[in-house]
Each structure stands twice: as structure tokens, then as C-alpha cells.
Ligand code: ATP
């Protein structure tokens with residue numbers, strides 16, 4: 001008999017239910033993880049008690065959702081995974097007309113009813129933590145041994161009912177390194193189109209889990225093979241068969257996948273992984289043949305790619321911070337690293353453009369780019385040298401806040417009143433310092449501030465806004481030109 005060690009908080013809840021005359025089983029992901037000798041992330045109990053009966057038995061409870069799930073709160077535990085244990089009555093789900101939620105949920109007195117509504121055999125094993133009984137009507141334990149994802153019952157019907165299961169199948173196969181059984185796999189392909197009916201947030205959650213797994217490359221390939229990827233990010237699939245130039249041995253698609261895989265091998269965070277995945281997303285649309293070079297060119301794929309990555313992530317409803325960071329990392333991934341020709345002020349500008357907080361992540365994306373094209377080393381000498389230059393540049397100011405003079409001092413010195421002129425002066429000073437960091441001394445800046453204060457509004461505004469606007473305008477112009485040249489919108 002299989003006996004698992006169960007935390008006392010969870011065991012206590014099962015015992016309380018059973019002493020009151022109800023059944024209580026661990027079920028779903030936690031049982032699956034116990035069999036796999038992994039520590040469950042959360043604990044789910046299923047029971048023949050009704051929500052009202054559950055609530056009567058425990059001091060601190062709340063309704064988790066509209067399907068009768070009761071959250072039982074363990075007040076005294078510090079372990080986050082034990083704080084709330086979900087207790088759900090046995091459920092029967094009837095008719096799904098929206099491809100996601102059952103039209104009607106009824107409670108049942110039979111464990112078997114509850115297990116057969118679950119998605120995969122490995123998620124449909126019930127374990128009694130008190131008596132150590134196992135109920136495994138769908139041979140989930142065998143599938144765990146064989147490392148197979150198999151739908152409970154008729155795969156075709158199960159995916160037709162709820163299209164989120166399409167994503168869950170691939171996500172679990174990826175996280176667990178399991179294969180998807182043939183009938184299940186065929187059914188996923190057949191119902192791929194139903195993903196359109198699923199809330200994008202739910203799709204994104206599963207997609208992020210795939211990207212955060214140990215094998216995102218395999219996961220995304222599985223999404224593609226099951227014809228689901230096109231409903232998530234068709235932008236990536238455009239890279240299939242797009243040959244590259246120079247030393248590239250992989251097509252754009254495989255290169256992006258190998259890049260994201262490297263980010264996972266290094267256990268880098270989600271924003272780095274997404275940037276690696278999308279860094280060359282716009283190579284297909286910017287590819288042009290050069291007769292002169294006798295090779296393909298991809299001018300502007302960084303600029304267009306930054307925009308496309310932003311658009312893709314906003315469509316997937318990622319948060320603004322994620323969108324902005326990934327957008328910047330993709331936009332600047334092509335930074336120039338020929339140390340023979342590069343100047344510190346160019347590095348400084350890159351730090352300013354990508355943001356001081358992101359510049360090291362940009363180096364990680366570059367590492368993914370290199371490994372993704374089959375290079376043996378993450379960092380050749382010139383990249384390491386470049387990093388030392390960043391270090392140097394990072395000490396120089398990249399925002400007005402880092403100037404050795406502030407708005408108050410300028411007002412005192414020049415007699416200027418509060419207003420836009422102060423901002424213009426600060427920005428004009430910043431441009432001076434960006435051109436030559438040695439100028440960031442009080443003495444120099446005071447002199448310059450006095451000089452700037454003599455200017456008329458118009459001239460001063462022009463100076464002050466020049467730097468800021470210049471960058472934005474250049475970027476827009478470049479983008480417009482590229483798009484016009486390549487006939488893309
Ligand atoms: P994780 O390890 O990510 O928590 P999980 O399988 O536990 O994976 P949950 O969302 O916590 O996923 O769901 C708990 C259980 O509820 C599942 O194991 C499965 O039995 C059932 N379940 C969840 N979503 C569905 C679904 N869409 N259709 C059918 N059963 C589902």
C-alpha cells in the first residue's frame with residue numbers, strides 16, 4: 001500500500017470531514033505530485049459534503065468560486081501552500097455551450113462522478129490521506145509511470161467541452177516532460193480552433209508556465225505541432241523556413257526557440273525568456289536580398305521587432321511593465337559590440353535607451369541570441385569588454401536626476417521662476433554631460449546654466465527638448481522609412 005506523508009494541516013481537514021461522516025480525498029495536481037515524489041504547490045480535497053456542510057465544520061472559510069469550492073483557512077501556518085486548502089464537493093458538470101464553462105454544475109454523492117469530470121488520467125486519482133486508499137478508475141498511476149498525458153474518457157468530447165484543456169495538456173506535458181497519447185493528441189489538433197473562445201488571460205497563464213518550464217523549446221514546438229500556437233502567437237510561426245545570413249545555421253523559428261531554451265537552461269526570469277523568444281520575431285518581414293552582399297539582410301528587424309513584441313504581449317494582456325521591458329530588450333538587442341569602434345558615449349546612450357535597470361538583462365538576451373545561433377560560448381572577449389564599458393558608463397548620469405545640479409539650485413543661481421524653463425535647462429545640461437561625462441561638475445554646470453538662462457523661451461525649449469525629442473523622432477522616422485521601404489504597415 002502506498003503511504004504518502006501529508007502535512008498535518010491538510011490531514012486535519014480530511015479527518016474532520018471524515019469524523020463528521022463524510023468522505024474526503026486528496027485529488028488533482030497534489031495527488032499527481034505525490035506519486036511523482038514532488039512537493040505539491042497546493043492541496044485540493046474533494047468530498048461528498050455540500051458547501052454549507054463544509055463551512056459548518058471549520059472556523060475560517062470562504063467561497064473560492066461559483067462551483068461550490070470552499071477555501072478552508074489554516075490561520076497558524078506560515079507555509080503559503082497550506083494557508084488555504086480548497087475543499088470541493090463532488091461535482092457533475094453538464095453541457096458546455098461556451099467551450100469553457102459548464103452550463104450547470106450539480107453536486108454528487110459519488111466520488112466516481114467527480115473523477116470523471118477531470119481533464120487527464122494523471123489528474124483524476126483520489127487518495128485518502130487517512131486510510132491511504134487509492135481510487136484510480138482511469139489508470140492514472142500507469143500513465144504517470146509511462147509518462148503520458150491522456151484525456152479522461154473520450155478525448156474528442158473532453159476537448160470539445162472545454163478548450164482550456166488544450167493548453168493544459170501541452171503545459172502539463174511540457175512541465176512534466178510527458179508525451180501526449182495519440183488519441184488525445186489528435187483531439188487537441190481537431191479542436192485547436194476552439195481556443196478562440198478562451199479568455200486570453202487564461203491562455204497567457206498557461207503560455208507563461210510553458211515559457212517558465214525547464215523546456216520551453218519543446219513546449220512551443222508542441223503548441224505548434226498541435227496547431228494551437230497560431231492562436232497564441234502566430235508571429236513566431238512566420239519564421240519557419242526563413243533562412244538567415246552569414247553564420248546562422250538555423251532558420252528564424254528555430255533560432256528564436258533555441259534562444260528561449262538557453263534562457264531556461266540558465267533559469268533566467270520571464271521577461272528575459274520572452275525577450276529571447278521574440279528577439280528576432282520581425283526578421284521574416286524585414287528580410288531582403290542584397291546583391292551587393294550576396295546575402296540576406298534584416299535591416300530594422302530590431303526596431304520593428306520591438307513594436308511587434310509589444311503588440312504581441314499586449315494582445316496576450318501581459319502587464320504594462322512586462323510589455324515595456326520586453327519591448328525595450330527586443331528593440332535594443334542588436335546593440336553594436338565591435339569594441340574596436342565603439343565609444344563609451346555610444347555605450348552610455350545604449351544604457352539610457354534600454355534603461356539602466358535593463359541593461360544587464362540585455363546582455364542575457366544577447367547570450368541567448370548567441371547560443372541560439374549555435375555559438376559555443378555565451379560571451380566572447382568583446383562582449384565581456386563591452387560589459388566592462390557598461391559598468392563604466394553606468395557610473396555616468398543618464399537622467400537629469402544624476403546631474404550634479406538640481407532645479408532648485410538652478411533657480412537660485414539664475415533667478416528663474418518655477419516652470420518649464422527649468423526642465424529645459426536640465427535637459428540641455430544632460431545633453432552636454434552625455435556628450436562628455438567629465439562635464440558633470442557643479443562648476444561647469446553652473447556656468448552652462450547661466451548661459452542657458454540667457455536664452456529666450458523658444459531657443460531654450462528647442463535645446464532642452466532636442467535631446468529627448470531627437471531620439472523619439474529618429475526612432476519614428478526610422479520605423480516609418482523601414483515600413484515604407486518594405487511595404488509593411
Ligand atoms: P498545477 O500543478 O498547475 O496546480 P493542477 O493539475 O493542479 O496543476 P489546477 O488548476 O490546480 O491544476 O486544477 C486542479 C485539478 O482540477 C486538476 O488536477 C484537474 O483534476 C482539475 N481541473 C483543472 N482544470 C480543469 C479543466 N479545465 N477541466 C477538467 N478538470 C480540470
Ligand code: MG
Nearest residue numbers: 028029030042
Ligand atoms: Mg493545482
